[in-house]
Amino acid sequence: MRCFWLILLTGVFVLATGATAWAHESQPGTLELRQVSNDRYEVTWRAPIYFGQPHPARIELPGHWNTVVEPTMRLLPDSQVFRRIVTVGGQGVEGSIIRFPGLEHTITDIFVRLNRLDGTTMTAVARPSKPYAQLRGERTWSTTAVEYIGLGFHHILQGVDHLLFVLGLLLIVRGRMLLLKTITAFTIAHSITLAIATLGYAHAPLPPLNAAIALSILFLGPEIVRSWRGETSWTIRAPWVVAFLFGLLHGFGFASGLSTTGMPKAELPLALLFFNVGVELGQLVFVFTALSLVRSFKVLGVRWPRLVEALPGYTVGGLGAYWTIQRTVMLLGYLK
Amino acid sequence: MREISIIRISSFLTVASLILPGPASAHLVTTGMGPVYDGIGHLLLTPEDLVPALALALFAGLRGAVAGRRAMFLLPLAWIMGGVVGSKLNVTSAFPIPALSFLLLGGLIAADLYMPAAAFTLLSILVGLVHGFLNGVALNEGAGLLGLIGITTMLFILVTLVSASVVSLKRPWTRVAVRVAGSWIVATGMLMIGWAMR
């Protein structure tokens, strides 16, 4: 009973401090340039809704491009889509730089794709640390690798829900072998579904997926309390099974961060591979840091008050509960 | 015991997620991951602040677990206080103040000097206040208070890990290696003063 109230309190606290800003719902934007005739391009700019507001980033086309058909705007549930036709003049689009002023202060990535008449394509990514994209020829595979490893790394470190799930697993697991098994199971499971979703074999609609992910975190809360009390359960004895099953869900979540719109088919497996590598790296950094910190506390002989020791467990349970409620409400709205 | 240790795993896990700046960060301060990560990036990319923090952790480790515990709490605390003050003011100094920290802390490590607990407490607070203040001034136009929180978190993690690893060193030569690192810090501080006076 006391635990319930604490969870509720934590939930309210989180609600009050606006931790939702960290919830993992940021969608990437896309910009598509389609060549319609020799020097004419159709420009489609899809700006995602950013925390309930129109996205703060603007698009700034190169100065020598002339808009011939004024932009039209279409409002979708999750984004605004601007479409216009431009002429690019004699020098073509090669080397042109498209800027996104305002992107610096957001956490959105923008995928840029260029489709030429001869069937060739080109892609680029603009991100807050580099709020522009240059249209250029083919890239080496190492450029792609670095880009997607970075993307995966960013994605996991910003995805507090995924990290919270890993934290919950760490709190339950006892023993190094079991830890190794659990983390491996989680990794394998989310790699499988990430690949399935990215390659287009299956698709999970975002609202129910988010609710399910939140539920997976909430699920760990009572198990943590159980392990505190020295009780045992199926989850505590075989956490890798839980890690695997819920890992399948989280993989679909990771896939939402790897938008493949505007990516040539040939580049897809490579992008998938390196995005996953980035995710695993971020996850490893998190786990290693956590374990090293615990060992360090022991070496330094730090004695935490009971409340502080219990805090991580209650964070997992409380945030899990809060997100479950919030996302279920969102899901109901979506179903309507 | 085991359970408690596992619970401890978590104690700062939530914040541990903030450990690294994104590899894609092209700019010194902007990581593209929000102001908290920007602050962390700023700390890791600014040797003027990073080295004194590491140096204090090394020295704390040489002095033992008690000093390590003090440093891991006092330094971040003093740092954030200094940072809040610094973010309100706009002071610049021609003299490289960090160089003095390099000389002082590096010298203490190199000499492996014994220090009473009270003096060490004072030292931690002083280093934290001074560098937090300088950080706050630097972050004025950048990441602001959230950045400061990122820095403080990162400091806590770094000081904890570094001082604990020094405390756990048992063989004599490994402690000498720490002292050598201290002399490197002094050397760098001297060169800093030289650059400033050129």
Next chain:
Amino acid sequence: MKGEKKRFFQIFLVWTLLFCPVTAFAHVKGGEVIGLISGLKHPISGLDHVLAMIAVGLWGAQLGPPAIWLLPVTLPMVMALGGMLGLMGVPVPSIEIAIAVSAMVLGVMVLIEARPKLWLAVLIVASYAIYHGYAHGTELPPGGNGLLYSIGFVMMTGTLHATGILIGLIHRWLAGRMALRLAGACIAMAGVMFLWRAIL
């Protein structure tokens, strides 16, 4: 089990600690990276500096404790003092000759396995270190970051010294002792060559 656990932990720590600064430094702005890299490169760009630094390590290993650890602690500081004098523009006479002589003297010390009093050994090494710091610590390429250059310079110099000590550990075997003396002779000869060049 206990020892294994500890090693596991240490690997954790080393991994984490290494990972942080490396990823960080890899992305400092272009000019600053140049500072760090040129600082790292500079000590190994001149043979005289490399040889002298390794000779100090060899000699320290021959002398054994406490010199073997006292020298690595004091040397970087003295060298930085020289660098500071150089940066402040304090004139120091005939640097080239002094550096050549220092390589020669240190080589001879290793050759004859000299065992002077500790203070004398430190004094010899320190006087040479001031000259080396003076000559090398100040040569920052334009556009680089002075602090990062200094860090790189100090780190690489220390690494050279450590390399010398590691090589010097062969001193425990008879054949190793002979090899060290031979190396000392080579360094002394190189010093003569440097001196020849400096005077001409």
